[in-house]
Amino acid sequence: MTTLAITLNGDPREVPGPLTLAGLLAHLELAPETVVVEHNRRIVRRGELASQQVAAGDVVEIVHFVGGG
Amino acid sequence: MTSIAEHPAQASGIDDVPFVIAGHTFRSRLMVGTGKYRTNAEMVAAIEASGADVVTVAVRRVDLDRTREAGILHHLDPKRFFLLSNTAGCYTADEAIRYARLAREAGFNDFVKLEVIGDKETLLPDAEGLLVAARELAKDGFKVLAYTNDDLITALRLEEAGCAAVMPLASPIGSGLGLINPFSIRTIKRRLTVPVIVDAGVGTASDACITMEQGVDGILMNTALAEAQHPVRMATAMRLAVEAGRAAFLAGRMPKREVAVPSSPETGKLGG
Numbered sequence: 158m159t160t161l162a163i164t165l166n167g168d169p170r171e172v173p174g175p176l177t178l179a180g181l182l183a184h185l186e187l188a189p190e191t192v193v194v195e196h197n198r199r200i201v202r203r204g205e206l207a208s209q210q211v212a213a214g215d216v217v218e219i220v221h222f223v224g225g226g
Numbered sequence: 227m228t229s230i231a232e233h234p235a236q237a238s239g240i241d242d243v244p245f246v247i248a249g250h251t252f253r254s255r256l257m258v259g260t261g262k263y264r265t266n267a268e269m270v271a272a273i274e275a276s277g278a279d280v281v282t283v284a285v286r287r288v289d290l291d292r293t294r295e296a297g298i299l300h301h302l303d304p305k306r307f308f309l310l311s312n313t314a315g316c317y318t319a320d321e322a323i324r325y326a327r328l329a330r331e332a333g334f335n336d337f338v339k340l341e342v343i344g345d346k347e348t349l350l351p352d353a354e355g356l357l358v359a360a361r362e363l364a365k366d367g368f369k370v371l372a373y374t375n376d377d378l379i380t381a382l383r384l385e386e387a388g389c390a391a392v393m394p395l396a397s398p399i400g401s402g403l404g405l406i407n408p409f410s411i412r413t414i415k416r417r418l419t420v421p422v423i424v425d426a427g428v429g430t431a432s433d434a435c436i437t438m439e440q441g442v443d444g445i446l447m448n449t450a451l452a453e454a455q456h457p458v459r460m461a462t463a464m465r466l467a468v469e470a471g472r473a474a475f476l477a478g479r480m481p482k483r484e485v486a487v488p489s490s491p492e493t494g495k496l497g498g
Contacts, residue, residue, distance in 0.1 A: 225284025226259030
């Protein structure tokens with residue numbers, strides 16, 4: 158068990174490693190079907206979340222739909 | 227007069243051609259946003275009252291501290307409404323393209339309401355950035371509905387760029403100033419082949435009615451409902467106004483004259 162320092166939604170954050178993107182969502186208690194993940198500026202398909210490893214220094218964005226016009 | 231029953235797809239009962247964007251037929255010519263409502267319950271009730279089947283949404287970071295409202299899909303059933311994601315708040319083509327691709331990955335559809343804003347004070351569109359983003363997204367398979375100025379040339383270029391619909395403004399976003407340039411809107415509608423949907427600036431029902439009377443295919447609004455004293459009542463008013471304006475356009479108005487013409491016969495009057 159290690160700790161990974163990443164940038165998550167613009168803020169520095171430490172997460173337990175090793176970790177996949179699917180694991181990151183589980184750690185954050187987010188349901189994969191409700192969000193879209195961008196990993197180092199690359200959009201990750203839901204089917205790939207479980208196979209993509211998070212590394213120290215990664216930049217992860219997790220977005221969803223909110224109210225808008 | 228054709229009955230509603232003969233046109234089940236038409237919610238209004240107006241004898242009208244279907245409202246189709248990029249091969250997708252919509253029931254209502256009124257599209258509504260989901261932003262700025264006082265409560266989610268009020269938003270849902272207003273959307274129901276509006277009769278809209280297209281609702282716009284924005285893409286934003288998930289709030290990991292959970293201090294703000296959860297995602298919109300906790301409140302709106304994506305099976306009932308057609309979610310049209312926007313690129314609101316984007317100031318460059320690259321940024322808008324990034325938001326559009328993130329939205330598409332959510333998996334609902336490949337439509338995007340493209341906004342590339344050029345100025346923070348007026349929120350007026352950046353025509354150059356808009357064209358760059360529209361070309362790129364259309365090439366990438368998106369059905370692009372481009373929010374644009376009431377400028378014919380930009381509208382024509384957006385159509386050439388492959389946009390599925392062009393969305394000229396009535397007046398600036400959130401201004402409620404109504405339809406400032408009916409002539410421009412009519413010209414754009416007359417010259418374009420793709421649907422023309424007026425987006426932004428409508429403040430009250432008469433604005434919506436006058437806009438639809440210009441012959442445009444639809445209207446998108448948000449603030450007019452969200453900031454009304456009673457959003458649900460205003461949503462009903464807007465539904466009726468859009469239908470009335472559309473019906474009046476299809477009916478064809480009488481000519482304007484600067485002299486009076488009597489409505490009653492001038493013959494058969496009593497002798498004096």
